Amino acid sequence: MTDVVPRQGALTDPVPEGPPSSQMRDIWHQFRKHRGALFGGGFLIFITLFVLVGPYVWPFDPQQLDIRNKDLRPIYVALWDGDAKVAWIHPFGTDNLGRDIMANMISGGRASMAVGWTAMLLSLIIGTAIGVISGYFKALDGFLMRFTDLVLSLPILPLLLVAVTLFRQPLRANFGPETGMFILIVTVIGLTSWMNTARIVRGEILALKEREFVLAARSIGTKPFTIIRRHLLPNVVSPIMVSATLGLATAIITESALSFLGVGFPSDFPTWGKILSDSVPRMAEFPERVMLPGLAISLTVLSVNYLGDGLRDALDPRIRGR
């Protein structure tokens, strides 16, 4: 017969109800609490669906001219101006050649989002890689940073003209005029906008690698790439996030500047930036034509910013669970 020994001390603690929560779970939990991040994520999903599914729901061809219905105002203008030229069939109105603005926003968004994200990711990857390598490996620092100086000094317009001259024909032959141009534009924007990220990441790494925790990691024989991956990269996430947000905006706008200079997409291929720049002369008369693409770009960038904020907070173990 054995008496049941009453539980004492720590043993009275309730047993864990489940397995310990994983890091990913914690991150998600923290992320979910960030209202801005949720809004950002939600908006990004919405805008992505808008541009991806839009063409199937909204039957208009963005290039379809309807000259009799040109210069229609968006439907909401009728609320305060009974005489405005509106039509339910074109809820956002039409442009000066009668093209449906809704359809243009949808297909323009496709192009802008694709260019923005791809170019931003490309420049982020190159920038972070070069920044980390030159910050951590002293032997490569001089060369990589002088190379960065060189790329920073190159004038972008001649660079583009050279790229167009050399690569447009082969790309067009292999991928068709639009995809070919897309690859060219994304590559050029990506290859000419990584330098800021690289310099910023390098500066941070230079300081971080002299900290005690890196020294400690190194002294127990951790390999350089493990140090970079586990100890350095998580600590430079926030400037990278800021670069990413700003980079997305820059890429979308740079694309519009390129079409403005005649080295971008063909003129019958809408993008948000191009709709915006084409509408600037008629800004006073048709404010919606600048407001719609302007808002779309701004909100997208803002969402990415909030998403980045949320992600950064969630990834920071010091903040998490506070």
Place this chain on the structure above:
Amino acid sequence: MKLKTALSCAVATAMVAPAAVAERGSDGNVNIIYWQAPSIMTPYLSGGTKDLEAASLVIEPLGRYDQDGNLVPYLAEEIPTVENGGVSEDLTTITWTLKEGLLWSDGTPVTSADVVFTAEYCMHPEGGCAQLAKFTGVETVEAVDDLTVKVTFNQPTPNPYGPFMGGQSPIIQAAQFADCLGARAPECTEANFSPIGTGPFVVTDFRPNDVIQMEANQNYRDPAKPAFATLTFKGGGDATAAGRAVLETGEFDYAWNLQLAPDVLAQMAEGGKGTPISAFGTLVERIEMNLTNPSPDLPPETRSTVAEPHPILSDLNVRKALSMAIDRELLVEIGYGQAGRPTCNLVPAPANYASDNTDCLVQDLDGARALLEEAGWTDTDGDGIRDKDGMKLSLLYQTSTNAVRQDFQALIKDWWQQIGVETELRNIDASVFFGGDPGSPDTFQKFYADVEMYANNFDGTDPQSYLSMYRCGNEPKPSSQWQGENINRFCDPAYDELLDELARTGELEKRGEIAKRLNDMLTKDTYTIVPLVDRGRVSAHSNTLGGVVLNTWDSELWNAADWYRIDG
């Protein structure tokens, strides 16, 4: 106040009968804005319109063209003609006589030596003079006496008004430019920036590509002119901003060449501070058909050259159908408004040379479809695009980057699609498109596309050299570094023969007839060139600036001496 109004009225009447009562410099400052900034003050070192027009305020030719294209004497006593004996019977010499008592702005007299020097300056083999074409065929330029100059041509020249006529070849002062001949021309920065002239204004401060400040020329030949004491000539920005500054904010008095969509311009004009004005010259926006094959599969030696005829556009019916599908009225309405009118002619003016060809003005989509059907272009695979012998009716359509041109591209693509023609659009930065870089695939001369759109015109009122561009052999080709003016690679011996006849003919009426024939051969007979719009020039002046007469045959600022302030 009353007195001033009276004075302005006096100036207004002075326009009709030059009995000047106004006082020089009494109207203060006038502000001009050009959205392209002048970089130099002599048209001999830069062919750019902006430079030429800025220079026209300071240096003047012997004679100019007026708003109707008539010749009017400026520094010359009168315009020499065969009738008054100034031009020899055999058309080989022209003798100009200067007005008496003309002074340069530095107070020294203008003599025939200055005129002779001007010719010497431009014709110097190392000078790279931009207006050399004005001096084509000139054998000698000699001073007969202090006021008389005789120009001798090496062959009979029916149009002897090349040298010293129009804004392109003003007279420069021999004393100032004496050390600037030939290769030394660029070293004379001071002279190039503030030339001594005979015009109504003199430069006080020249900032290249930015702003020019001028003041009234105290030695100007009419003591009552110019009415303005100072002039500010600002450059830079874009046409929209220039229009806004004159029409909406009223900061400037005159804006040049407002290439804006008509609805934008109309909206600005509602600002009420100024008035847009327009006039027509010889500028024609056109579609050029490539008669040779631009396929990238061909080797560079034969791509877009006469060795390879175009597989689609060699067919006259296709070219004609493409032209028939275009609604030129609508193009004008969308793109140019009051500054354009539909045309079927390469030479739209002057009246003597303009053909009465109007049969392209009505859009005929059904006719175009029928024509293609008849020519064997049918849609055999049901994809909406016609084909023939396995060749799709698909075209690459290029032009320079410019908002109106991109609208035109969209409209024309749409019409062509309706007749079963597929179009790929391309727009190219103007500095590449109009540049002659033989290394670039995108120049308009190389024409690595099926059709292209741009505008061109001719200087002065005589279209002979303009029409001569389409001579056999004058096409851009690899052996000429892709330089050449026969953009379409058009070649017709009958056309060349007619050109030779034009060069021999001196009688004006006869010349007109031949020119019309030539024009028709290129347009309505062959549809090699498909003219779209006869483009006028739109400028704007503020409501307080009087005396402006828009002139497309010469510099727009040709009569700046007559401008005055209207008190509002």
Place this chain on the structure above:
Amino acid sequence: MFTYTLRRLAISVPTLILISLVIFLLLELAPGDPMAQVPLTVPPDVKERMREALGLGEPMHIRYFKWLQQFFIIEPMHLIDHWFGTTFAEGSQRVISWQTRSPVMDIVVQRMPQTLWVVGMSYVVGILIALPIGIYSAYKQYSVFDQAGTLVSMIGFSVPPFFSGVLVIVIFSVNLGWFPSIYDTTHVVNDWDSFNIQLQQMILPVMVLALQTTAQISRFMRASMLDNLGQDYVRTARAKGLKEGAVVMVHVLRNSMIPVVTVIALGIPAIFGGAIITEQVFKVNGIGQLLITALFANDLPMVQTLTFIFAILIVVFNLIADVLYGILDPRIRYD
């Protein structure tokens, strides 16, 4: 640090020469023709003569070495002549622009004032606004102030100046008539009134440009501050009883400055480069406008010289940034 700086300066010379060569080759390779703006009425053979007069007939390497000699030897000599009245550079050809046929450096000097006034001022204004906003937003993360700051700066950054510039012109020049829409580069400031006029004509372009600068720098400042505010040393400093102001403004700020210094240093060469679009919109006609017109006119000597001056500034300011890292964080060692 001193030897490091010296070594970097020494390396800069070959780097810069290499950069100049790469720029030169790039410009050579780019399609384009200085005759593109000459009207089509000028026949091709005349254009060919004009090209020859510009020296385009000479082989590439000769033109490159000629430019090197003109830029590195004749231009400095000319400057010395100008300062001391000597005549070293007498008779030798300076770098000549193809558009204006006048020395490039003279035009650059002429353009500096308006670029520095407008672009420089907007940069200073932008930094002065951005730093406090960044610091305070981080300190009070997710406060109303922070949220508003985020909103404004993100919208400010994602609205391109070709739109915001025209927008402020339409509002403030056309509708309200408060400020001029066209910048007068000949305006001379010599008394209070003329200073006022200068302020009025500067305010719109400075506003548009400062918005971009502020947005960018305040985001980096905020992010970096946030990273540091959670660090252990901050807790230690507070535990020591340091005043909150000292903790934030001395300890945290200093450690957060590295990315901000990088961004500011990268932006300064851009000031000299001017703001191409904003200068165009407001007709400021500074260096940015000079560069873009030269690019469109294919004025290669001008483009080459301007780009190379930017390259010098980029190299110098990146060096300064590197030196500043060492001062901000003495643990950073380069040797």
